[in-house]
Amino acid sequence: MGLGSYYSYGLPSFLIIVIALYLLFTDSGEAFNVGRFLEESNPYAWGASGIGLCIGLSVAGAGWGIFVTGSSILGGGVRAPRITTKNLIRHAHKPSENRLVTNIALQYHLLAADSLLCISRHKIIGIVYSARLSSVGEAELYTPANYYTGFALFWGGLTVGLCNLLCGVCVGITGATAAIADASDPDLFVKILVVEVFGSILGLFGLIVGLLMATNAEEFKAAATTTAKAVASPYVF
Amino acid sequence: MEALFFNIDTGFLEGIVRGYKAGILSQNQYGSLAQCESLEATDYGGFLANEPLPLSTSTIQDKATQILVDQFNYLRSNSVQPLTKFLEYITYSYMIDNIILLITGTLHERDTHELLERCHPLGVFESMPALCVATTVEELYQSVLVETPLAPYFRECLSANDLDDLNIEIIRNTVYKAYLEDFYHFCASLGQPTAEVMQRILAFEADRRTVNITINSFNTELSKEQRAKLFPTIGRLWPEGNNQLAKADDMDQVRAACESVSEYRTFFADAVPNSSSGGNGYDELAAASQLEDRFFRMEVFLNKQAFLQQFQYGVFFSYVKLKEQEVRNLTWIAECIAQDAKDRIQDFIPIF
Numbered sequence: 001m002g003l004g005s006y007y008s009y010g011l012p013s014f015l016i017i018v019i020a021l022y023l024l025f026t027d028s029g030e031a032f033n034v035g036r037f038l039e040e041s042n043p044y045a046w047g048a049s050g051i052g053l054c055i056g057l058s059v060a061g062a063g064w065g066i067f068v069t070g071s072s073i074l075g076g077g078v079r080a081p082r083i084t085t086k087n088l089i090r091h092a093h094k095p096s097e098n099r100l101v102t103n104i105a106l107q108y109h110l111l112a113a114d115s116l117l118c119i120s121r122h123k124i125i126g127i128v129y130s131a132r133l134s135s136v137g138e139a140e141l142y143t144p145a146n147y148y149t150g151f152a153l154f155w156g157g158l159t160v161g162l163c164n165l166l167c168g169v170c171v172g173i174t175g176a177t178a179a180i181a182d183a184s185d186p187d188l189f190v191k192i193l194v195v196e197v198f199g200s201i202l203g204l205f206g207l208i209v210g211l212l213m214a215t216n217a218e219e220f221k222a223a224a225t226t227t228a229k230a231v232a233s234p235y236v237f
Numbered sequence: 238m239e240a241l242f243f244n245i246d247t248g249f250l251e252g253i254v255r256g257y258k259a260g261i262l263s264q265n266q267y268g269s270l271a272q273c274e275s276l277e278a279t280d281y282g283g284f285l286a287n288e289p290l291p292l293s294t295s296t297i298q299d300k301a302t303q304i305l306v307d308q309f310n311y312l313r314s315n316s317v318q319p320l321t322k323f324l325e326y327i328t329y330s331y332m333i334d335n336i337i338l339l340i341t342g343t344l345h346e347r348d349t350h351e352l353l354e355r356c357h358p359l360g361v362f363e364s365m366p367a368l369c370v371a372t373t374v375e376e377l378y379q380s381v382l383v384e385t386p387l388a389p390y391f392r393e394c395l396s397a398n399d400l401d402d403l404n405i406e407i408i409r410n411t412v413y414k415a416y417l418e419d420f421y422h423f424c425a426s427l428g429q430p431t432a433e434v435m436q437r438i439l440a441f442e443a444d445r446r447t448v449n450i451t452i453n454s455f456n457t458e459l460s461k462e463q464r465a466k467l468f469p470t471i472g473r474l475w476p477e478g479n480n481q482l483a484k485a486d487d488m489d490q491v492r493a494a495c496e497s498v499s500e501y502r503t504f505f506a507d508a509v510p511n512s513s514s515g516g517n518g519y520d521e522l523a524a525a526s527q528l529e530d531r532f533f534r535m536e537v538f539l540n541k542q543a544f545l546q547q548f549q550y551g552v553f554f555s556y557v558k559l560k561e562q563e564v565r566n567l568t569w570i571a572e573c574i575a576q577d578a579k580d581r582i583q584d585f586i587p588i589f
Contacts, residue, residue: 064241067244067245068240068241068244068248070248071244071245071248071249071252072244072248072249072251072252073252074248074249074252075248075249075250075251075252075253075254075255075256076252076255076256077252078252078253078256079253079255079256079257079259079260080256080259169241173240173241176240176244176248176547177547179252180251180252180255180547183252183255183256183259184255184258184259
């Protein structure tokens with residue numbers, strides 16, 4: 001075990017144990033109350049975090065994928081300039097180039113479209129989810145339906161964000177390989193493109209699951225009567 | 238996981254080196270070369286344009302090597318650590334050759350400038366001319382080598398005091414052994430898949446040197462203990478094969494020692510089964526050159542395989558070796574044409 005892992009695994013564990021034992025021995029063990037935390041925390045916080053995570057992680061994935069592919073395209077394009085247009089720009093590929101293509105109109109690039117897809121997915125989620133965030137006063141906020149909306153937005157956003165992150169990385173790596181394979185043998189381009197499309201589907205699945213989670217989540221509504229937050233326990237300072 | 242971060246520092250250079258690899262002459266181009274046509278359409282387009290006729294083989298070799306050197310310097314100047322260190326490791330083997338060349342040349346009283354011109358350009362370092370004045374290894378080390386990155390490799394040979402021909406070969410092999418082992422461990426520290434690719438190539442290099450040292454030391458003054466100390470402690474023949482080769486006296490024992498590794502068995506397959514050692518010198522020579530040929534083919538094969546994997550540094554090493562092989566091929570073809578030996582012109586090793 002290196003010194004780095006001593007610190008990175010040991011220090012947090014130590015701190016957690018110390019805090020837990022402190023609470024236990026000062027008779028405040030009840031302060032660690034997960035249910036109370038979930039009931040007390042504001043559904044807006046959950047919802048907004050979910051949306052933020054979705055957008056942030058998706059952009060990170062798209063960016064990661066772009067730089068991985070981009071550097072390989074730049075390097076390979078020095079010797080084989082033809083790969084830059086095919087791999088970078090999203091347009092139908094010019095019939096003047098003598099290449100074997102299955103369907104010229106559908107000759108997609110790799111990089112830009114897939115990153116754009118990543119970005120467009122999170123925009124969809126962002127728009128759909130933020131429609132749920134309507135304004136409700138503090139006293140009427142804590143209803144079961146609102147709790148559900150908050151949690152659903154958080155975990156849905158996290159799901160979409162992580163899926164897009166991994167999808168972006170996947171497409172980026174296969175794109176780099178595709179660029180280099182294309183530079184050495186043009187016939188390989190379409191074959192590797194198929195693999196990339198499979199990678200792209202990962203993000204799509206994330207989008208579907210995110211949307212499903214949000215279908216039952218209604219927008220925040222005020223309660224009929226004023227509802228109280230969870231009662232503070234007498235065992236807690 | 239290496240694919241996640243490799244392209245940050247090295248993606249562009251990897252693309253460049255794969256582009257260079259696409260410029261290596263193919264079998265068709267060799268075919269047209271052998272018929273004396275021009276090198277115009279290849280990477281070598283203009284390199285001979287400014288040379289006065291008649292072209293000598295050494296000019297062709299020098300200019301072709303210069304192309305490799307220019308490409309390598311481009312890669313090295315654009316690299317960051319740890320790729321820079323890796324590329325420097327590649328130059329160390331040429332440095333070792335240059336140092337030995339200079340020492341040998343000085344011993345035989347050759348002209349310093351002539352020697353410096355014959356040095357390989359990839360292995361030049363600043364204090365090289367100072368090597369020509371040293372007389373013992375101690376002096377050599379203290380004055381020149383201690384500042385070069387090769388210093389740790391020379392420490393083991395400080396005991397060989399007088400520099401005669403046999404000792405120089407021993408020094409060369411001891412230093413090269415230290416270099417190979419150091420490079421091997423450095424590649425291990427770079428993580429997978431660089432380690433996997435490079436260690437396979439370096440293991441074969443070590444085995445090849447072991448076998449060559451053994452075969453070349455038959456009927457010489459080199460004792461078996463001295464021979465054993467020159468074998469690198471990496472490679473698939475280590476440790477059992479190395480022990481057997483240290484005690485070997487003729488080709489049959491060498492073949493027996495290599496039996497344990499399946500790839501090396503075929504190297505000795507067609508050799509004339511010559512039971513009486515030292516009997517028929519010509520057969521042994523033919524067997525040795527066939528063996529050398531097979532080693533080269535295996536090396537080219539392993540270097541080509543390195544290109545099948547992405548996101549590792551092995552492609553840089555393999556490109557340099559393949560380009561070197563190509564220069565050797567070109568020199569061979571030029572020599573055959575010059576000496577009018579067209580029947581042997583196909584004896585080079587094709588790469589792609």
